[in-house]
Amino acid sequence: MTPVPGRPVRGSRSGRPIMALLDLLGRRWCLRVLWELREAPGSFRSLQSRCDEVSPSVLNTRLAELRAARLLEVSEEGYRLTAEGRALGERLLQLSSWAEGWAVGLESAQAPAAGAEPGAVRRRRSPLKAGPANGG
Template sequence: MGGYGQFCAVARALEILGERWTLLIVRELLLGERQFNDIRRGIPRISKTMLSARLKTLERHDVIRREDGGYRLTEAGRDLAGVVRELGGWAMRWDRRELEPDDLDAGSLVWDIRRRVVPEALPAQRTVVALRFREPTSIYYLYVRRPTVTLCPDDIGLPISLTVDAELDALTRYWIGELGWPQLVRSGAVELTGPTALRRAFPTWFAGYILRDAS
């Protein structure tokens, strides 16, 4: 990417951070991802080649560094937390368009859900949740064992404790704060099958989209 040819600090910042995908990579690192493949799971449409190139650029500008086989933000990188939050808050306040099918991705939604757990709310016993999306059809498995939730795209043969059948659009809108959980259940956009205690507790296991209150 060519320079802007300006002394302005905004232009200089954009020369480092303004390329496509770059701030999303920073977002993933701020949310705790460290490994190449984990960063990519949060940004599923970026190619491996592009991710590698963007990481090298960030490393060259001392925004990130390689550490313990992965990547970590430097002090300069961590200082972008407020920038990312303010950008997200701006979009939540001013981007009025409705979510479109191209904005929806089951994999990235579930990836975000599993990293926003409330450890003390998780069941004490091992619990397996099958999360099924209706259209397009896909299924993911959440292996819940306090204090963590592990995401797996494949069934490893353990008994399913709870099945959550959901419309992708509705669950995404719930996650970002546009819909309430009772509204989803009443409308049939989400259906839960399993013991009553698990059905009632499920939405309390997760803290919600990190920017849902940024507006």
């Protein structure tokens, strides 16, 4: 089921646009497909190959969802982003530049923060300062 704004989606009962988007983008391979299509349209097998041989069944499911969400359309070249999809893709580009800085920061830290590192949130009986009211 493709998450779209206005309908309840995983993570939201209200169907807020950003919630629908987070749900869709949070599916395995979705961001990667968008990323690849941002660079160039492609056929099914081309996309499969560019996504490191993702399984055809999952790729097909993701393509159908992206199409249902009108981020992607079928053309003579195979699959390409719609205008909306391209606009989204431009915003993904900014993630790339962020990621370069991230990688540098991780390198200087030498390793990912170890899971065994002390520092888990202490148990407490009183609630910590409340966050904002529930979104959704």
